[in-house]
Amino acid sequence: MPRFRTGRRAGHRELPGEARPAVLRAWRAPTKVDTLAGPARRVIFEAAMSPAPAAPANVPYRGRFAPSPTGPLHFGSLLAALGSWLLARHAGGEWRVRIEDLDPPREIAGVAEAQLRSLQAFGLVPDGEVLRQSTRGGIYRAALDQLLAAGDAFVCHCSRSGLAAAGGGVHHACIAGALRTDPAVRLRVPPGTRIAFDDLLQGRVEQDLYAEVGDFVLRRTDGCWAYQLAVVVDDAAQGITDVVRGADLLDSTPRQIFLQHRLGLPTPRYAHLPLVLDADGRKLSKSLAAVPVDDDDPLPALRAAWRALGQAPPAVVAAGTPAQLLDAALRAFDPGRIPCRHALSLAALHNSDVIAAP
Numbered sequence: 333m334p335r336f337r338t339g340r341r342a343g344h345r346e347l348p349g350e351a352r353p354a355v356l357r358a359w360r361a362p363t364k365v366d367t368l369a370g371p372a373r374r375v376i377f378e379a380a381m382s383p384a385p386a387a388p389a390n391v392p393y394r395g396r397f398a399p400s401p402t403g404p405l406h407f408g409s410l411l412a413a414l415g416s417w418l419l420a421r422h423a424g425g426e427w428r429v430r431i432e433d434l435d436p437p438r439e440i441a442g443v444a445e446a447q448l449r450s451l452q453a454f455g456l457v458p459d460g461e462v463l464r465q466s467t468r469g470g471i472y473r474a475a476l477d478q479l480l481a482a483g484d485a486f487v488c489h490c491s492r493s494g495l496a497a498a499g500g501g502v503h504h505a506c507i508a509g510a511l512r513t514d515p516a517v518r519l520r521v522p523p524g525t526r527i528a529f530d531d532l533l534q535g536r537v538e539q540d541l542y543a544e545v546g547d548f549v550l551r552r553t554d555g556c557w558a559y560q561l562a563v564v565v566d567d568a569a570q571g572i573t574d575v576v577r578g579a580d581l582l583d584s585t586p587r588q589i590f591l592q593h594r595l596g597l598p599t600p601r602y603a604h605l606p607l608v609l610d611a612d613g614r615k616l617s618k619s620l621a622a623v624p625v626d627d628d629d630p631l632p633a634l635r636a637a638w639r640a641l642g643q644a645p646p647a648v649v650a651a652g653t654p655a656q657l658l659d660a661a662l663r664a665f666d667p668g669r670i671p672c673r674h675a676l677s678l679a680a681l682h683n684s685d686v687i688a689a690p
């Protein structure tokens with residue numbers, strides 16, 4: 333698991349009057365989020381390489397929510413959906429939805445449709461067509477061919493067990509003694525590649541991509557496209573300027589930034605929302621508490637997600653429908669109140685009313 337040095341510790345609790353990151357102080361200003369382009373998009377490579385083109389600062393905000401159809405929406409995914417929707421609408425921007433259905437062995441039939449019905453029930457209506465990654469193999473193939481032609485990607489016959497036995501499982505050079513019929517394709521990460529970026533919520537994040545991740549997979553041995561490649565290609569294709577998602581994806585972001593540079597694609601701004609943990613400190617999606625949010629009774633979960641985003645509860649208390657609640661939420665929304673933490677406890681939200689009874 334890649335390790336990070338961030339400007340803020342996991343579980344960090346903000347004290348009254350404590351200094352907040354400059355980007356969040358800026359969020360408090362009466363300007364739109366998209367004025368933060370400068371500090372938020374700063375990316376530092378310590379490897380010798382040319383910088384990727386950054387999206388122009390005057391490009392309108394476009395956010396997204398991108399669930400994988402591996403289970404119905406739970407409270408953690410609702411938090412990411414509402415947080416990304418609020419930030420996009422607050423900035424006067426668009427909010428797109430993308431179904432990340434790239435991993436058939438892990439997917440459940442009908443779940444993508446159920447997720448879209450849940451968003452509808454919660455009043456979170458996307459702009460434009462919903463993009464499905466399962467329809468985009470040709471686009472990913474073209475990106476992979478570009479990387480192979482440039483020598484940035486290579487066919488790899490190594491096995492996971494072989495790499496583990498050779499020391500830690502991080503791939504720096506092929507060690508396979510025999511060719512396999514189902515090789516993977518990896519992106520080459522040269523020695524000295526370090527990635528640093530300023531997350532709008534988590535602060536400074538730095539990673540030694542060479543030492544901690546190594547050459548990473550773009551197409552798996554089972555022929556599936558790797559998440560890292562698809563998400564980078566699709567964020568660029570959809571013109572996403574701001575990626576707002578759960579902090580469980582923070583450790584993927586340096587790989588995605590590196591891949592953006594290799595493909596000559598712009599780097600969006602990133603804001604990683606706190607993870608929601610259950611009372612035992614487990615990630616919600618990994619625990620028994622990950623029961624679906626209730627489409628037939630969306631208001632309690634919406635109110636709890638609003639509280640989890642650090643917003644003032646009275647602002648939405650009078651709303652009688654999801655649409656009314658979202659209208660009130662948008663008027664009262666203050667991005668500067670979103671907790672700058674890596675995780676939140678579900679129990680601390682007093683939200684026994686959040687999830688449907690099992």
Ligand SMILES: [Zn+2]
Binds near residue numbers: 487489490503507
């Ligand atoms: Zn290899």
